[in-house]
Amino acid sequence: MTWVEGAAGSPYGVHNLPYGVFRHDGREPRIGVRIGDLVLDLAGAEAAGLVLAAGALGQPTLNAFLALGRPQWTSVRQRIVELLTGPEHRSAVEPLLVPVADIELVMPFQVGDYVDFYSSEQHASNVGQIFRPGQPPLLPNWKHLPIGYHGRGGTVVVSGTPVTRPCGQRATPDGPVFGPSVRLDIEAEVGFVVGVPSALGEPVGVDDFAQYVFGVVLVNDWSARDIQAWEYQPLGPFLGKSFATSVSGWVVPLDALADAWTPAPAQDPPVLDYLRDVPHLGLDLRLTVSWNGTEVARPPFAGMYWTPAQQLAHLTVNGASVRTGDLFASGTVSGERRDQVGSFLELTWGGQEPVQLADGQSRTFLADGDTVTISATAPGPDGTTVGLGEVTGTIRPARSQP
CATH class of the missing domain: 3.90.850.10 (Fumarylacetoacetase-like, C-terminal domain)
Known part of the structure; x- marks a missing residue:
């Protein structure tokens, strides 16, 4: 069960966690993951050492993360679930949550073919x-x-x-x-x-x-x-x-x-x-x-x-x-x-x-x-x-x- 308020029972609960790229407060595009009606700033999470993805989550598109492959996709997902369900992580993660209503979604990946x-x-x-x-x-x-x-x-x-x-x-x-x-x-x-x-x-x-x-x-x-x-x-x-x-x-x-x-x-x-x-x-x-x-x-x-x-x-x-x-x-x-x-x-x-x-x-x-x-x-x-x-x-x- 997630500690994130409003996420329990949401189609965007910890069983989902879709990825996107967003702008907030005039900043450059950042990778995030949706939980309920909030977005977890993964660029901030990686910068704080909460998630390890070889710097891929600090990029303005998902492409570097996509290129890492399934073992890394799975391990990062498991870590995000830990951060959003473990009460011991709440104080570190909560400041990185942004309301979906306050962001602008941009193109999440650079399309090749x-x-x-x-x-x-x-x-x-x-x-x-x-x-x-x-x-x-x-x-x-x-x-x-x-x-x-x-x-x-x-x-x-x-x-x-x-x-x-x-x-x-x-x-x-x-x-x-x-x-x-x-x-x-x-x-x-x-x-x-x-x-x-x-x-x-x-x-x-x-x-x-x-x-x-x-x-x-x-x-x-x-x-x-x-x-x-x-x-x-x-x-x-x-x-x-x-x-x-x-x-x-x-x-x-x-x-x-x-x-x-x-x-x-x-x-x-x-x-x-x-x-x-x-x-x-x-x-x-x-x-x-x-x-x-x-x-x-x-x-x-x-x-x-x-x-x-x-x-x-x-x-x-x-x-x-x-x-x-x-x-x-x-x-x-x-x-x-x-x-x-x-x-x-x-x-x-x-x-x-x-x-x-x-x-x-x-x-x-x-x-x-x-x-x-x-x-x-x-x-x-x-x-x-x-x-x-x-x-x-x-x-x-x-x-x-x-």
Whole structure:
């Protein structure tokens, strides 16, 4: 039991302890860990000799700490739990606690490469029906390998960063035109943050997932559907995706999700050997999507066809290496029902069925000024709940055209 007031029963209790980077009182960014509605200043804790991490916790991003590897991640976590539960540590630790309400979260890690997958069978089937009516919803390769694309690490931004409406080409009956996207969308996803790098030419096996991946963030892969529809054949997403991808400010370590692993959907036909993960497990993460304060969907991550371990194995099977700070995301999380989808493309069925929001307004795709928030929880030990924080963004108008 923690001695921190208000943390008992919180989704951010000692069973969770997500990491973030924050600003407070005008100081430079510092690494911290959340406990209840407070943040423990880990830079201060390491400087005081309360935690040992080879100076990595005194850095302005998590990257140096991520590179230390799982034995050090685990030992630091165990020490933080000791500090927050042992009454003998209270007098030394309490001055290092800062209210969450008084901080500003900044980007927690420097992103190297960003890869986005397409791992929900329900989402892929829905998109296939919308984009390719009258044809099989899944392409022939979909159940044989995790489909993905290489995005832009430089446009991954932290939750709360405004998103400027992108401009680009889109198709019209009179030919292509250039201008602001008129079918701006979201994709509710889960991202995985790489800690330890791999060697070029050496694939990472499905059994080695936990040795390379530090933790989990929530992702909104903003998508300009009209730009995407015109450009994506034959090479896939480009400008329709690369303008912004938002991530949550808290990185939940895999250690906090030990009780959230659950059997993943059966895969038929059987996958090739390098993708065969035994046990075949996904994560029981429960997402919520809110549009201008109205809850519109609850996507279930447990139903994802391709698991995180399979995604990492496929990403590296050709010998491509991963680096500290690399991010790979699951792709849109969608369930079987309309109120479980993770994109507005599906929610409004290609814009044909508008959504009524609580303020009385009707929407198909995003309007300027709209705010979308994606949050999530997971089951924790002994009936507790693990909070994954939230990723939020507000759409601002397109800039002047060139």
